[in-house]
Amino acid sequence: MLRMRGAVAVSFLFLGCYFVVCAEFPVAVTASLIADVRAHLYSGCVYILHSYFGYDKELAAVWSAAAGLLNIGVLHVQHLIYEGYDSCPSPLYVVLNRDLLILSEVSAAGKFSGARWLVFLHSVSELSLLDVPFDCEFLAAQWDGEVARLNDVYRISPRVSLQVRYFGDWSLSSRRNWPSVGLYRRRTSLDGHVIRTVILEDETYVSLDRMDNEVVLGGYIGHIWSELETEMNFKSNFCKSIDGGTGSEKNGTWDGMVGMLVRDEAEVGASSFLMTVKRMEVVDYTYSIDEAGTNVYIKRPKEYSLSWNVPMAPFSFWLWFCVMVAMGLLSLILPLACNIQRHHGNRNERAFGFRDSWLCTLGIFCQQGHNETPRSCAGRVVYLTSHMCAIVLLAGYAGNYISYLSAGRPLVMPFTSLSEMLDDGSYRLGVIAKSAQLNFFDKATDSLFKEVYEKLILPDIHNLPSDYVDAFKRVCESKYAFMSSANVMRRFTANLSCSVIALPRATIPGVIAMTTAKKFPYLGLINH
Incomplete structure (x- = not known):
């Protein structure tokens, strides 16, 4: 058997934390009930808590009987309170009846929160002074010689009396018939x-x-x-x-x-x-x-970037090359087709030279008319092909050019990222005072963010906007950049005296949620 000085533990995979206390239960019943509780709550780690140093006959007997049913270890309560036990994230703890004072020690140390317990005792009234948090699953078992009655015990708050809810019965013959729903399906009300x-x-x-x-x-x-x-x-x-x-x-x-x-x-x-x-x-x-990604907003510039090559911008070099090749081929085919017709007896066909054919084809592509039309079928087919090519080219060019002028005109942005904003140096960067965005920079480890804080925020640190109305007013009236989420910005867009735009390469992703104090006992129910 084990001599306990500190803790002996066995690690297993589990989600949840449970404690068990035994009161005058037969050893075989205690061991079997521990095994069934572990299986019902899907616990993988099981520890017997104790407060003694040295050999303990009763503890050894329970441990020996339980070890034949499941993997189990023993742990001294002081080790749990002062050092914790992290080898298993959420273990099942077992405490025997003669160690009930352990519960008061664990409660005073705040180790109940987020845990589940199973307590073997004569009467639930023994727990009347114990503070069992709302998020602690605490099962109290009473043995009548044949059946163990399990009650779910907790307090809504320390000032409220202990809540006792029936959980189920257990015996060696019938075993468990307990609720299959989770903790927050059983505890749904905070009673005002x-x-x-x-x-x-x-x-x-x-x-x-x-x-x-x-x-x-x-x-x-x-x-x-x-x-x-x-x-x-x-x-x-x-x-x-x-x-x-x-x-x-x-x-x-x-x-x-x-x-x-x-x-x-x-x-x-x-x-x-x-x-x-x-x-x-x-x-x-x-x-x-x-989702609340943080963007940097500035006043929308009024200048657009329009260069002298805009009329040529819709088509690429290779497209223009293909147009010129097509015009050359059509200029060669037209006189060839007309001269073949004349050679085979169609004397009414005009004799097209290459110069006349080139001028005619160029006029067609430039949407110009011509004073003579080929009389032969072959010549007219070449004419029709030239007109069709010219119409398709004109339609495509017109559509692309209009689209380029209306939607594709690039704004002349003073900068597009925080690093370019630093290089520009003419803008100040603002955030809401006492906000998370401020800590993005004043607590930053990144060299860029540190420099942004020192040069663009710190000089105006005592004059940061207190609300969004003030912030966007500064954006519209001066060279001022402001960090905000897109949701907030959309809320104020209709009331702004100017249009604002986000820097395309200065977005910080993020999400928002509500917050609670640490170890808030109702957080699990809120999330549920």
Whole structure:
């Protein structure tokens, strides 16, 4: 048997984390129930948690019986609390009844969140003081000598009494008959719980309205949040961003709504948050809501690039070469056909020389008339062929030329990328103050982004636009470039005093989502 100092563990593939506590269960029953729970929850890693150092006869007996049914290891609770255990992403933990104090230690260390438990005990009332988070699957088992009754135990919040829901029965003879649905199909209601929600009105995704003396959210994300309130049965206590920003980091301190989530002044940010690696370190995101690639917009130039070779631009060199060859061949065939007709007795046919034939063919291709027409059938066929070629050429040229002038006129862009913008040096680059776009540059490791920040943003850092109206007004009135998503830009297009255009080679892809504080217990239900 094993002597436990620290942890002995076995790694397996699994999704989910479970804990089991045993109370006066026969060893064979305990081992069989552990095996069935592992199979039902598709757990691959199983560990018996303990709090003793040295040899333990009872622990050894349970481990020995369970080891005959599944792969299992043992782990000291202090190792779990202070060091964690990452060899298996979501293990199943087993705790025996004499170690119930382990539950209080794990709860105080915040290790319950995101886990699932199975507890063997005499009465569920033994857990009345235990804080079992909403996102922790905690199954409590009571043994009556023949049947184990399993209850699903959790709290909606620490201030709410323990919720106990029947999960199913188990026995050695009948084995399991448990729900096949997942955790968030069983826990669907927050029973009117109030969630502290911070918002920022951006006129695109979120707006704040009043209806029947109640505050309701409008906009795309606002409607999503209202649906969540109805489906999950909770209420929102709304507050606005303390400084009008979504959140950026400076010297390790976060401002805006992200800062409020970090400081526990709010639990959810029900607004559009651009996903960034830095933000993911301090907050959690819901599933993505929309694509929001960031573009750089400038005032649309009025100058077009029209060179002197525009009339020749629709056709390529080889096409013009083929036209000239066709004209030469037709100029040779026409006198040849007419002279053959004259030689075979058609004296009425005019005698065409090469010069006359060339002038006639050139006149046809230039859409000009001629005073004489061949009288023979062969000569007229050559004439008809020349006219058909000229008509097709004219139609194709006219269509291409008109298309080139109307849609193909290239704008004279001052620059097309951030590097060219740096070289130009006459524009300033703006972003919304306290936004994720600001951290694109001030926290950048890329040399180009660093230089853009130092030369184009930093000189005007204390005068960044506070909203999109101010930002696009600057774009229209001065040499100012502004970073924004296409969705936001389209929202303001109708009210702008000028036309704006995105730089074709300065796009940063991204997605937006709502955010929550770290270890927010209802994030899984929101995503579900």
